[in-house]
Amino acid sequence: MIVMKFGGTSVRDMEWINKALDIAADKLNSAPLLIASAMGKTTDKLQNIAFCAEKGEKESIEKALDELNDFHINEAKKGMSGKNLDECIEKINKYLFELKSIVKGLTVLRECTGRSNDAILSFGELLSTTLIAHRAIERGINTQWIDSRNIIKTNDHFTEAELLEEMSNQLITKAIQPQANKLFVAQGFIGSNINQITTTLGRGGSDYSAAIMGAALSAREIQIWTDVDGILTTDPRVVSKAQVLDSISYKEAAELAYFGAKVIHPSTIQPAITKEIPVVVKNTGNPEFPGTHIITKTERQGLKAIAFKNNITVINISSYRMLLAYGFLRRIFEIFEKYKTPVDLISTSEVSVSVTIDKTSELGKISDELKKIGNVQWENKKAIICLVGQELWKDSLFISKAFSQLGSIPVRMVTLGSSDTNLSFVVPEENTNEAVQKLHKCFFEDNE
Ligand code: ADP
Ligand code: ASP
Ligand code: MG
Secondary structure (H helix, E strand, O other): OEEEEEOHHHHOOHHHHHHHHHHHHHOHHHOEEEEEOOOOOHHHHHHHHHHHHHHOOHHHHHHHHHHHHHHHHHHHHHHOOHHHHHHHHHHHHHHHHHHHHHHHHHHHHOOOOHHHHHHHHHHHHHHHHHHHHHHHHHOOOOEEEEOHHHOOEEOOOOOOOOEOHHHHHHHHHHHOOOOOOOEEEEEOOEEEOOOOOEEEOOOOOHHHHHHHHHHHOOOOEEEEEEOOOOOEOOOOOOOOOOOEOOEEEHHHHHHHHHOOOOOOOOOOHHHHHHHOOOEEEEEOOOOOOOOEEEEOOOOOOEEEEEEEEEEEEEEEEEOHHHOOOOOHHHHHHHHHHHOOOOOOOEEEOOOEEEEEEOOOOOHHHHHHHHOOOOEEEEEEEEEEEEEEEEOHHHOHHHHHHHHHHOOOOOOOEEEEOOOOOEEEEEEEHHHHHHHHHHHHHHHHHOOO
């Protein structure tokens, strides 16, 4: 069997749903499971509704809900007819009714917890897959719609829920028995806790859903269908000359994803690695193009791609008590652990430690506790630029070339070698694009 995941832009309207279904129909004898995101920017719109509910902004909510309703009904009318259309509209109305009731209650209370947030966001995927499944039926495809909340089980960490793997695997294999000439359609991004309360896997999490289900079902391949030709040497929105990579290792892809390449979600890779399932990233608008294959190992060493992550905060903790002391780092990291704040990069000297974080919601509390250990300073509006490739550290010429490209851009932190697949710099956020463009030009364009 194969898993085919289509992102928001790939199912942005009925025309694109048709393109996605052309691709799936072509692979019907490979027993496909189609996993879809919400249509276009629906999740952003739902997120905005959740924010407005918290502020009690009734009018903007009503307008946004009407727009969502009209959009999904109109697209349904473009793809379905007769009884099939009636059934589809009935489901859309049911979801919109549920969504409106939830939002109404929250608007009165002016609150939106993580749990309520997940409930609201889940409607994007529930609606998109309803349209996709009914369109597939309209096209005469033997189709079964699956509610991912019944098979993806998670803990209670709303908005970023963690998978309960064993339980989920059992439910997935029970609910989905792939067979040739049958299309299963399920939602990405959403799941539920053991009490059946809706959770989500974090923004962009549909890729992860695809990998979880693909691993559980021992898929032959996991295909990530998106709006670019594959994984590129950098974000094409920053460098128009970014080039498609024909292959990349799991490790490199995970590093790229973690350091900001939105094309795949950072957790995507893990379930696929465990089972050694090939992942392919392809373009829904250009299906003939081979795309990028994420495989166990690639032969080519050296730089593969450049990722970046804006909105980074650097925290510096310095203390003379650290000099020759052990246990100091442990105390620091226990504080980050206590406030569930992941640390991305670390660099240390005899008397100070610098770390970067991108989640700043707990920064105040973290900083208060760190002050008990030493002198604390933090700087925001920083960016991590991450050069990804195997064994970069072995090539000192490469390292000096990379540094010299940055010219007068101040480099606040450097980490190299802790993983053998990345070299990362921290620079001011205002210099991100310039730094990425210069590095890309030097390593990928100049010898074209
Ligand atoms: P989807 O809706 O299909 O999940 P996303 O918007 O999440 O799509 O991811 C695709 C986008 O990721 C691309 O349009 C591109 O702008 C961005 N992107 C960032 N870095 C890269 C990269 N290295 N290669 C390809 N795309 C990238
Ligand atoms: N629809 C969700 C989001 O926009 C999940 C995804 O697209 O992967 O974050
Ligand atoms: Mg995505």
